[in-house]
Amino acid sequence: MFGKLANFLHSILDSPNGDTRRPVVNGHFESNIPGLFVIGDLAGAPVVKLAMAQGSQVAEHIAAQPDAKAASASGDPNRFDLLVIGAGASGLNAALGAQEHGLRVIVLEKNRIANTIEDFPEGKWIYAEPESMPPVGKLWLEGASKEDLLARWGQAISEHHLEVRTDEGVTGLTRRKDGGFEIRTDGRAYLATRVVLATGQRGNARKLNVPGEDRENVHHRLYSPKHYKDEEILVVGGGNSAVEAALALAEQNRVTLSYRGPEFTRVFKDNRRKLAAAVESSHIRVIFRSQVKHFDDGTSALEVEEGGVTPVRQVKYDRAFVLIGAEAPAEFLRSLGLGLEGDWTGNPLLAAALVIATFVALWYLGAGYLAGGVLAAASFGSLVYLGVRGSRFAWLGVTFAIAYTIYGVKQAANFEYWPFRGWGAHAFAFFGRPWSFWYTVLYTLVMTVFGIQAMKRWGIDKHDRFQVWRYVSLIGFQWLFFFLIPEFLFQYAVQYQWVGHKLATDPTFAGQAWRSYGLIYAWPLFFYTFLDSPNQVWIVWGALLAFVIIPVLVLFHGKRYCSWICGCGGLAETLGDRWRHLAPKGKTARQWESMNTVVLWAAVVVTILLLGRDAVTYFRKPAGVGAEYYHLFADVWLVGILPVSLYPFFGGKVWCRYWCPLAKFMQILSALYTRWGVSRFAIQSNDKCIACGECSRNCQVGIDVMQFALKQEELNNANTCCIGCGICVTVCPMDVLSFTAARSDSKLVQIA
Ligand SMILES: Cc1cc2nc3c(=O)[nH]c(=O)nc-3n(C[C@H](O)[C@H](O)[C@H](O)COP(=O)(O)OP(=O)(O)OC[C@H]3O[C@@H](n4cnc5c(N)ncnc54)[C@H](O)[C@@H]3O)c2cc1C
Ligand code: SF4
Numbered sequence: 001m002f003g004k005l006a007n008f009l010h011s012i013l014d015s016p017n018g019d020t021r022r023p024v025v026n027g028h029f030e031s032n033i034p035g036l037f038v039i040g041d042l043a044g045a046p047v048v049k050l051a052m053a054q055g056s057q058v059a060e061h062i063a064a065q066p067d068a069k070a071a072s073a074s075g076d077p078n079r080f081d082l083l084v085i086g087a088g089a090s091g092l093n094a095a096l097g098a099q100e101h102g103l104r105v106i107v108l109e110k111n112r113i114a115n116t117i118e119d120f121p122e123g124k125w126i127y128a129e130p131e132s133m134p135p136v137g138k139l140w141l142e143g144a145s146k147e148d149l150l151a152r153w154g155q156a157i158s159e160h161h162l163e164v165r166t167d168e169g170v171t172g173l174t175r176r177k178d179g180g181f182e183i184r185t186d187g188r189a190y191l192a193t194r195v196v197l198a199t200g201q202r203g204n205a206r207k208l209n210v211p212g213e214d215r216e217n218v219h220h221r222l223y224s225p226k227h228y229k230d231e232e233i234l235v236v237g238g239g240n241s242a243v244e245a246a247l248a249l250a251e252q253n254r255v256t257l258s259y260r261g262p263e264f265t266r267v268f269k270d271n272r273r274k275l276a277a278a279v280e281s282s283h284i285r286v287i288f289r290s291q292v293k294h295f296d297d298g299t300s301a302l303e304v305e306e307g308g309v310t311p312v313r314q315v316k317y318d319r320a321f322v323l324i325g326a327e328a329p330a331e332f333l334r335s336l337g338l339g340l341e342g343d344w345t346g347n348p349l350l351a352a353a354l355v356i357a358t359f360v361a362l363w364y365l366g367a368g369y370l371a372g373g374v375l376a377a378a379s380f381g382s383l384v385y386l387g388v389r390g391s392r393f394a395w396l397g398v399t400f401a402i403a404y405t406i407y408g409v410k411q412a413a414n415f416e417y418w419p420f421r422g423w424g425a426h427a428f429a430f431f432g433r434p435w436s437f438w439y440t441v442l443y444t445l446v447m448t449v450f451g452i453q454a455m456k457r458w459g460i461d462k463h464d465r466f467q468v469w470r471y472v473s474l475i476g477f478q479w480l481f482f483f484l485i486p487e488f489l490f491q492y493a494v495q496y497q498w499v500g501h502k503l504a505t506d507p508t509f510a511g512q513a514w515r516s517y518g519l520i521y522a523w524p525l526f527f528y529t530f531l532d533s534p535n536q537v538w539i540v541w542g543a544l545l546a547f548v549i550i551p552v553l554v555l556f557h558g559k560r561y562c563s564w565i566c567g568c569g570g571l572a573e574t575l576g577d578r579w580r581h582l583a584p585k586g587k588t589a590r591q592w593e594s595m596n597t598v599v600l601w602a603a604v605v606v607t608i609l610l611l612g613r614d615a616v617t618y619f620r621k622p623a624g625v626g627a628e629y630y631h632l633f634a635d636v637w638l639v640g641i642l643p644v645s646l647y648p649f650f651g652g653k654v655w656c657r658y659w660c661p662l663a664k665f666m667q668i669l670s671a672l673y674t675r676w677g678v679s680r681f682a683i684q685s686n687d688k689c690i691a692c693g694e695c696s697r698n699c700q701v702g703i704d705v706m707q708f709a710l711k712q713e714e715l716n717n718a719n720t721c722c723i724g725c726g727i728c729v730t731v732c733p734m735d736v737l738s739f740t741a742a743r744s745d746s747k748l749v750q751i752a
């Protein structure tokens with residue numbers, strides 16, 4: 001029972017990014033260990049040009065430090081100013097850059113120079129994307145074959161006399177008392193003032209871990225397919241590298257491709273087409289749902305799932321290639337002491353105890369004991385202290401305490417939540433304005449400040465006008481419709497009769513500024529528009545918005561309401577933006593999305609009960625109870641306390657993705673339009689995806705965009721909960737993704 005619960009909690013807590021977690025670094029790529037920098041693929045640079053750029057930046061930063069040349073100045077021949085681990089694009093550029101600034105530098109490389117690129121098959125073309133950015137640093141880069149590129153890099157290394165020690169993998173490092181590092185390889189140790197870790201993500205080929213896998217004729221890489229002729233070859237794997245290997249080997253050999261899945265879901269469209277042709281012409285035999293159990297001399301045993309049974313088949317082979325991807329280097333990184341994003345650290349029970357202690361102390365404060373205030377400050381201060389010392393559970397406690405206080409106090413006077421009941425609303429009212437007003441001010445300011453930051457990050461820095469306009473829209477809607485109108489303009493409109501004499505003097509309109517939230521918030525997110533004897537204007541507008549404007553918007557823009565207009569989504573896109581990569585990923589995370597169906601149904605039922613309670617006496621009691629619970633669960637906990645507490649841990653879109661009934665309503669509409677062939681919203685891909693994963697990583701609703709890109713399959717609201725934020729399009733270094741124009745088979749286009 002407890003084991004199951006623990007596994008369930010584990011599956012939730014660990015869902016963001018799984019094994020692909022990156023080390024936590026600051027703006028200068030410095031990790032949690034001062035003096036240890038992480039760059040390149042490992043720090044999120046998905047292509048050679050960006051990896052090179054990070055190398056140059058880190059070299060500039062290190063060279064600018066006052067003690068940058070302390071080791072070389074000491075004259076000690078055994079000490080280096082900078083030791084770079086990994087001779088790939090980023091590491092080499094960092095080393096060359098630092099050396100140019102006069103630092104004493106050494107590079108340690110586990111295999112060969114630029115091993116990742118060396119490992120690509122012969123003649124592979126290296127794209128020099130993104131085109132809009134020039135290459136920086138001492139390494140040469142243009143679109144070229146891998147052989148040309150590597151020859152140029154070799155030349156640069158010898159011309160600049162850079163010391164690179166190959167076949168010398170780093171196994172560990174320790175920070176010394178003098179602030180420098182001792183770096184260990186098998187058999188040697190080095191001393192350096194600073195270390196740059198540039199080991200990439202592709203280092204360790206994943207293994208099957210079955211008997212016989214260490215035989216000489218079982219390989220984990222394919223370098224040169226042309227070297228093999230007239231052999232029985234077994235290829236194991238279901239990704240592009242396995243399929244490409246099988247295709248190349250099939251030109252001169254008899255190839256069997258074993259894959260454990262029922263179909264190839266992660267393979268380029270072009271590769272799938274070529275594979276189908278090769279299977280058709282009997283050049284390749286594919287065995288789906290098969291798992292290698294062991295490799296023997298000349299035969300391998302494959303367990304094949306067939307109609308519920310799993311017989312073992314013997315497959316002849318002269319040579320086998322196991323191409324099932326690379327191991328994430330998470331364990332190696334942790335062994336160095338690096339903090340990885342999303343790692344749960346600290347003591348959860350201690351964090352929970354401190355949160356409870358904070359609120360109990362606040363309760364005493366509310367009862368008039370001033371010591372309660374001191375105790376609350378001490379408990380909360382301890383939480384923050386533990387957080388600063390590295391406890392992630394303590395930060396969760398901090399964010400929960402803040403969010404709960406904000407929403408607990410925001411209730412009407414004497415209806416505040418424990419421990420604020422009876423005193424919170426009064427204590428948090430400033431300058432004659434209630435806390436709900438200051439909450440709106442705070443919300444708007446936070447959205448503005450973090451919105452401008454996000455606009456700079458995605459729009460201005462990346463020269464992306466779509467993102468600039470998106471953030472202008474989000475901030476603009478917040479200021480006008482969720483702050484200025486309800487707090488000021490509505491009152492002026494009534495006072496100066498901008499809405500006409502009749503409305504301005506109608507008590508069902510004039511005294512109800514809160515209804516102006518319904519100008520933008522549509523049913524079922526804001527069903528209060530239709531409740532408590534509203535003026536007819538609100539009923540007409542509410543119905544028009546929910547049942548005409550929103551459906552038309554969805555037809556053309558899918559769920560862009562969530563990423564361009566809505567205030568809830570707006571806070572997620574601005575304050576929550578820095579944690580967007582932590583959105584839960586994977587199958588379980590997607591299954592949780594069905595929770596918003598439950599909330600949508602609850603909203604429908606409560607609306608019907610409330611609207612019908614005057615006519616049907618039987619509805620009265622359930623209507624009251626339903627409205628109370630819906631308010632408590634949906635309007636307070638699910639939209640406010642929980643998602644805001646979880647921003648730094650699961651990204652900003654917890655409410656929008658899992659619980660918002662309006663998002664679900666739009667999802668249903670958009671999926672229907674897509675199925676009917678009339679939707680004008682989708683994302684399409686070209687064939688240039690290099691599987692870097694940046695799009696999937698940055699999708700704040702956890703969509704595995706890369707899988708769509710690899711298959712060049714259209715991404716829409718029939719197959720995902722995409723909200724059209726366009727961040728995947730913006731971050732893709734290969735310009736693979738784009739929003740589609742209208743579908744060619746759409747009826748609307750035919751009419752046009
Ligand atoms: C199939 C595929 C196709 C691609 N095509 C392109 C393309 O066309 N254009 C493009 O721009 N990008 C492409 N990429 C991405 C590109 O390869 C990477 O972005 C780039 O290599 C990252 O550089 P890096 O320096 O961070 O890491 P890497 O190039 O991976 O270099 C890391 C180095 O560190 C070494 N190392 C690892 N562990 C240790 C250790 N413990 N001690 C010492 N050394 C160690 C490794 O042996 C390796 O040499 C492609 C990637 C793949 C997988
Ligand atoms: S798939 Fe792309 S556009 Fe859609 S929500 Fe994710 S990042 Fe935004």
Ligand code: SF4
Nearest residue numbers: 689692693695709732
């Ligand atoms: S589509 Fe995604 S995985 Fe493919 S290159 Fe672009 S960002 Fe990388």
